[in-house]
Amino acid sequence: MNILLVGSGGREHALAWKIAASPLVSRLVAAPGNPGMAAQCELRDVSPTDVSALVVLAREIAADLVVIGPEMSVAAGLADALEAAGIACFGPTAAAGQLESSKAFAKGFADRHGLPTAAYRVCETAEAAKAALAHFSPPYVVKADGLAAGKGVVIAEGRAEAEAAIDDAFGGRFGASGARVVIEEFLEGEIGSLFALCDGKHSTLFGWAQDHKRAFDGEQGPNTGGMGTYSPAPVFTDALVEQTRTRLAEPAFAGIAEEGSPYRGVLFVELMATRDGPKLVEFNARFGDPECQVLMLRLKSDIVPYLMACATGRLAEAPALEWTDDHAACVVLAAKGYPDKPLSGTRISGLDQDFGPDVVVFHAGTRREADGNLVAAGGRVLNVCARGATLQQARDRAYAAVDRIDWPEGFHRRDIGWRVLGPPARP
Ligand code: AMP
Ligand code: GLY
Numbered sequence: 253m254n255i256l257l258v259g260s261g262g263r264e265h266a267l268a269w270k271i272a273a274s275p276l277v278s279r280l281v282a283a284p285g286n287p288g289m290a291a292q293c294e295l296r297d298v299s300p301t302d303v304s305a306l307v308v309l310a311r312e313i314a315a316d317l318v319v320i321g322p323e324m325s326v327a328a329g330l331a332d333a334l335e336a337a338g339i340a341c342f343g344p345t346a347a348a349g350q351l352e353s354s355k356a357f358a359k360g361f362a363d364r365h366g367l368p369t370a371a372y373r374v375c376e377t378a379e380a381a382k383a384a385l386a387h388f389s390p391p392y393v394v395k396a397d398g399l400a401a402g403k404g405v406v407i408a409e410g411r412a413e414a415e416a417a418i419d420d421a422f423g424g425r426f427g428a429s430g431a432r433v434v435i436e437e438f439l440e441g442e443i444g445s446l447f448a449l450c451d452g453k454h455s456t457l458f459g460w461a462q463d464h465k466r467a468f469d470g471e472q473g474p475n476t477g478g479m480g481t482y483s484p485a486p487v488f489t490d491a492l493v494e495q496t497r498t499r500l501a502e503p504a505f506a507g508i509a510e511e512g513s514p515y516r517g518v519l520f521v522e523l524m525a526t527r528d529g530p531k532l533v534e535f536n537a538r539f540g541d542p543e544c545q546v547l548m549l550r551l552k553s554d555i556v557p558y559l560m561a562c563a564t565g566r567l568a569e570a571p572a573l574e575w576t577d578d579h580a581a582c583v584v585l586a587a588k589g590y591p592d593k594p595l596s597g598t599r600i601s602g603l604d605q606d607f608g609p610d611v612v613v614f615h616a617g618t619r620r621e622a623d624g625n626l627v628a629a630g631g632r633v634l635n636v637c638a639r640g641a642t643l644q645q646a647r648d649r650a651y652a653a654v655d656r657i658d659w660p661e662g663f664h665r666r667d668i669g670w671r672v673l674g675p676p677a678r679p
Contacts (some may be wrong), residue, residue, distance in 0.1 A: 253556065254279040256310050257293065258300050258330065258343075259321025260286045262584075262616030262635035266548040267321060267555075268292040269612065273397050274556040281313050288615025301328040310339050313626035314661040317342060317560055320517065323399055326537045331516070340563040344537050347513040350536040351504065352520075355397050355434045358535050365507035367500055370437040370524075370531040375610045378422040382415050384435045390414075396421045397432035405475050407438070413492060439524040439531055442671070445543045445658040446521045448501040449558060451567035452514035455505045457497055458573065459550070460488045461543040462671065467591060469667045469674070477632060482581045482666035483546040487525050487671070490504040496523055496530045504535065516562050518677055545614055545637050546580035568642045581669055584616070585662045590631035598661035600626045600633070607653040610639045610646075633662060643669050 253275050257268055262408035265288050270282055270294035282293035282503035283306060289295065298305045301324050310318050318334050320326055320343025327349055350357040356374040361367070370393070385392055392414035396404035399657040404421070408414035414435075421433050443465075447458035467473035467620035500521050508515050520536035520543070539547075548555075552574040561567045603613060603626065614637060617630020638653045640646035647669050654664060667676045 253277050253316045254313050255281070256306070256313060256315040256318045257285070258306060258325050259385060260284050260289075260300065260316065261541055262614045262632065263539050263544040264321040265614035265616070265657065266545040266635070266637075267319060267539070269552050269614070270548040270551065270555045271319070271559075274554045276554065276556045279313060280470050281309070281315075283462050284311055287618050288613070288618040289378060295558060300325045300470055302625070303328050303330050303333045306330055307333050307337050307339070310334065311337070315339060317556075317563055318614040319343070319513070319559055321538065322635060323352050323536065323538050327399060328618055332391075340560065340561045341516070342559040343517040344515050345513055348508050348515045349481060349537040351508065353396050353399055355534065356432055359434060360442060361504075361507060361669070362512075362532055365503050365530050367503055367507075368529065370439050372434055372436045375433050378418050381418040381422075381433045381435055385414055388435060389484040391438045392408055393436040393438050394418055395434045396425075397434060401455045403421070404573045407475075416560065420601050436606060439526055439533065440460065441526040441531075442523040444487050444492070444523055444525055444531065445481075445540050446488070446493070446523060447500070447539065447543070447547070448505070448506045449499070449562050449567060450499065450518050450519060450522065451562045451565045452516045453565065455502060455569060456570075456573070457493065457501070458518060459483065460493065461540065461546050461548045462487060463540065463543055464665060465508060467586075469665050475556070476586070478542050479584045479586065479665045481540075481542045481546045482579065482646070482669045482672070483543070483550055483676050485580065489613060492525055492530060496521060496657070500532055508524045508624065516565075518562075519563075541616075542582045542584055542632075542635050545635050549580040549612065549637055549639050550575050550578055552576050576639075579643040579646045580637060580639050581643060581650045582635050582637040583650045583664050585634040585636065585654065585657070585659065585664045586632050587617070587630070588627045588661050589661055594628070594631040595661050596630075598659070599630045600657070600659040600662070602656055603634075604660040605656060607656070608649070610649055611653045612637045613653065613657075623662070626661070628661065633659075641671050
């Protein structure tokens with residue numbers, strides 16, 4: 253089977269690692285991929301939003317399946333174009349992808365289909381948004397409407413900070429994504445990421461994980477795309493999983509099909525485990541990054557038949573997914589300055605060593621220079637992932653590997669998994 257994998261982050265490297273392990277795959281091409289993915293894929297320098305060039309590439313390599321990694325490809329309508337070209341695609345259409353690409357759409361959708369979520373107001377102007385704050389109590393949740401790589405949300409302790417976030421969004425900080433703003437009720441509870449696959453009609457749960465969204469230890473600093481993950485996560489009790497399936501995931505798949513856009517791919521349900529059960533924080537129309545990384549480490553089944561089944565409406569025939577008993581942890585190494593102004597082009601060394609059988613280092617934002625050196629080329633740059641019999645063991649292995657990588661211009665959190673393991677000992 254020939255597969256085209258679209259994207260270039262750590263999520264896509266983890267997908268490439270898992271897909272390449274499948275005996276069903278004869279050729280795996282990544283567009284554009286990254287230097288780490290060169291170990292698993294042929295790399296082709298096509299942008300993940302250049303839809304027509306991606307269709308041409310899929311035809312050229314006689315792709316049996318295209319796997320979409322990032323949300324920007326979903327929003328650009330890649331699945332729509334592949335469908336028109338008769339090429340099987342894992343990833344939703346742009347219309348179904350609005351569950352992620354517009355927070356206003358997602359909130360309206362939740363209302364239309366009775367999905368539990370935070371109370372909200374969608375505001376078209378800064379004045380309206382500031383006035384809307386009066387209907388909420390602190391902390392205030394201010395969200396840019398469109399895609400902002402996980403950085404478009406501000407939790408403001410007071411009115412002045414909320415107003416500044418509103419001015420920021422309307423002032424163009426997120427480009428067109430900030431042309432509308434959603435003000436939301438603050439949900440108390442623990443946050444979790446649950447994934448479900450759907451083939452347009454049938455769906456199945458894929459797995460769950462917990463992410464650390466703040467940049468610094470102790471949940472300090474700005475929101476990021478995610479600084480580290482672990483799976484399994486104890487917050488996902490059987491009851492929470494079951495409630496999330498029946499109250500959020502399945503009604504979402506039924507609702508989006510009813511609205512004329514059946515969902516094919518993976519839906520990422522970000523939820524708050526509140527006293528009243530799971531409440532939707534947001535949907536994403538793709539795997540989480542870096543949630544995908546820990547899930548790929550734990551997945552025992554070959555992933556390819558499931559990706560294909562989603563793309564071709566045959567999920568009901570697929571056997572139940574199998575998972576190892578392992579725990580997995582992922583530590584994100586980010587460039588200093590991330591998420592605002594990550595320092596680019598700094599040299600990374602030490603990746604060529606053998607970190608042992610339970611450690612995998614995925615590339616997320618790297619570039620290979622002409623002289624062969626590896627440099628940082630993004631905000632989140634490396635994902636150091638490890639498995640273990642316990643979360644403690646997985647995390648210890650991940651940090652041992654982190655400490656052997658030589659990259660002074662990077663930073664990372666030292667407390668991944670603290671909700672389970674407690675805060676790290678002071679140095
Ligand atoms: P999002 O980009 O929607 O995932 O939001 C980023 C982060 O902000 C989430 O991971 C939560 O930690 C937090 N957050 C978002 N919405 C809310 C809310 N309504 N109540 C509390 N925390 C929230
Ligand atoms: N790690 C959260 C996300 O992928 O949006």
